[in-house]
Amino acid sequence: MTVVKELRTKLGLTQKQLAANTSSKLAFIQKMERGLITPTIEEIAPVAEFLGITPGILLDSLKLRALDNIGEGYKTSLQGEAFTIPRVKPITPDRLYMVDLFCGVGGLSYGFEQTGRFEVVAGLDLLSDRAKTFSANHLHAFSVCSDITKITPQTIQDNAPRPFIVAGGPPCQGFSSIRPFRTLTVNDERNNLFEHFALYVDALQPEWFVMENVVGMLTHKNGETLTTILELMQSIGYRVSWKVLNGAYYGLPQSRERLFIIGNRQNVDFVWPEPTHFYVYQGMAGRYSQVLARDLFHGALPPAVSVMEAIGDLPPIIAGGNATQYEREPLTPYQATIRNGAQNLALHEATTHSDKMMEIIRQSGRNISAVQHLVTSGFSTSYSRLDADEPSTTITVNFVHPSSNRCIHPIQHRALTPREGARLQSFPDTFVFNGKKTQIVKQIGNAVPPLLGEVIAEAILANIA
Numbered sequence: 001m002t003v004v005k006e007l008r009t010k011l012g013l014t015q016k017q018l019a020a021n022t023s024s025k026l027a028f029i030q031k032m033e034r035g036l037i038t039p040t041i042e043e044i045a046p047v048a049e050f051l052g053i054t055p056g057i058l059l060d061s062l063k064l065r066a067l068d069n070i071g072e073g074y075k076t077s078l079q080g081e082a083f084t085i086p087r088v089k090p091i092t093p094d095r096l097y098m099v100d101l102f103c104g105v106g107g108l109s110y111g112f113e114q115t116g117r118f119e120v121v122a123g124l125d126l127l128s129d130r131a132k133t134f135s136a137n138h139l140h141a142f143s144v145c146s147d148i149t150k151i152t153p154q155t156i157q158d159n160a161p162r163p164f165i166v167a168g169g170p171p172c173q174g175f176s177s178i179r180p181f182r183t184l185t186v187n188d189e190r191n192n193l194f195e196h197f198a199l200y201v202d203a204l205q206p207e208w209f210v211m212e213n214v215v216g217m218l219t220h221k222n223g224e225t226l227t228t229i230l231e232l233m234q235s236i237g238y239r240v241s242w243k244v245l246n247g248a249y250y251g252l253p254q255s256r257e258r259l260f261i262i263g264n265r266q267n268v269d270f271v272w273p274e275p276t277h278f279y280v281y282q283g284m285a286g287r288y289s290q291v292l293a294r295d296l297f298h299g300a301l302p303p304a305v306s307v308m309e310a311i312g313d314l315p316p317i318i319a320g321g322n323a324t325q326y327e328r329e330p331l332t333p334y335q336a337t338i339r340n341g342a343q344n345l346a347l348h349e350a351t352t353h354s355d356k357m358m359e360i361i362r363q364s365g366r367n368i369s370a371v372q373h374l375v376t377s378g379f380s381t382s383y384s385r386l387d388a389d390e391p392s393t394t395i396t397v398n399f400v401h402p403s404s405n406r407c408i409h410p411i412q413h414r415a416l417t418p419r420e421g422a423r424l425q426s427f428p429d430t431f432v433f434n435g436k437k438t439q440i441v442k443q444i445g446n447a448v449p450p451l452l453g454e455v456i457a458e459a460i461l462a463n464i465a
């Protein structure tokens with residue numbers, strides 16, 4: 001009997017009741033109990049918290065592999081029926097058109113639109129809640145909710161003009177063989193998602209492409225994966241370069257590293273954006289020359305935006321509480337910009353915590369060592385409190401649960417609210433999130449921060465000027 005079943009039975013709950021109490025799907029609980037799936041620590045955290053054990057122990061008991069950065073938070077199985085959502089507003093002439101593949105809620109492309117020069121004309125994602133949120137915020141875009149492997153680029157071509165740029169973050173599933181591009185065909189089940197991305201780029205013929213991924217891809221298969229992707233994109237006519245960018249260098253109140261691969265058919269030697277903020281940290285990808293040197297900018301630039309500079313104007317609430325109105329004026333330039341004229345406050349709702357969890361939260365510090373006597377396992381950054389005067393650490397897909405990566409409010413006794421997570425990810429308060437709260441938290445945690453999208457867009461504009 002698995003530990004989930006054992007604890008559930010002790011509590012006298014049915015599988016359905018456990019699913020309802022943890023906002024999980026019934027099928028997820030059923031499959032976990034039967035050992036049929038290998039969930040991530042993020043996915044099992046709500047179940048673990050509800051059952052009163054740490055996610056680490058639950059994982060161990062399920063004999064699962066440890067959290068793997070690659071594919072963090074991604075879903076790659078087909079979810080329900082494919083459908084499309086028509087664009088709400090007509091396409092504007094004289095814009096640089098953009099297609100967003102694996103778009104999620106489209107944080108990256110939303111940032112591109114903020115420059116006023118780009119317009120997103122199509123988006124594609126597997127998950128319906130992502131497609132709906134994408135569509136609600138990209139009014140000129142035709143949205144497709146489908147597994148990319150189940151449709152062809154023709155679906156996009158039939159509904160959108162030729163794009164100037166194609167963006168996408170194909171989940172890195174790993175692959176064993178390298179196949180030359182000329183041997184690839186659309187709808188071949190052996191294609192991995194990178195190959196699908198390349199096939200779409202080749203069919204849509206954009207001048208530029210931007211591919212985004214987790215930093216773990218650098219070391220995946222000792223660098224072979226990255227080399228393969230670079231070669232693949234070169235073989236279809238693009239001049240490519242890559243870099244790891246940390247949002248904190250560019251005004252994001254979060255230390256979030258992402259790998260970007262950018263290519264163009266204009267034979268432009270892309271000049272990467274210069275940092276605008278100073279921040280000292282030990283990066284995940286520190287040994288690579290493409291990662292910006294840490295001490296270069298000390299003194300010359302303002303410090304990175306801090307957590308409280310980003311969220312300090314939001315009304316204080318207790319665990320389980322919520323607020324729907326702003327109670328004060330913005331206190332910092334970041335807060336003023338991120339409100340974006342919103343009149344009502346949405347998604348400022350804090351998770352309810354058990355008495356035991358409240359005790360852990362009250363005693364929590366910068367890492368798990370402050371509460372080591374209260375918990376039996378967890379990662380070094382589980383049950384940890386954010387610094388008020390520093391950018392946050394990386395927001396994950398489970399930041400409303402203290403067992404996740406460092407997500408306890410700097411001064412209040414609770415985990416971050418979805419609104420606070422959205423702010424740290426640079427989503428304006430007016431950005432519309434569709435779906436259940438659990439889906440919205442994942443939408444926020446999985447996104448590329450719009451601010452980083454805007455920075456990259458400006459750099460591309462400068463390169464083509």
Ligand SMILES: C[S@@+](CC[C@H](N)C(=O)[O-])C[C@H]1O[C@@H](n2cnc3c(N)ncnc32)[C@H](O)[C@@H]1O
Nearest residue numbers: 076102103104106107108125126147148447448
């Ligand atoms: C990291 S998220 C994308 C974030 C997005 N680029 C942004 O800027 O916010 C990756 C997305 O790929 C989608 N995805 C995964 N497998 C897919 C597939 N086979 N077909 C289409 N979308 C897929 C996931 O649902 C997820 O929303």
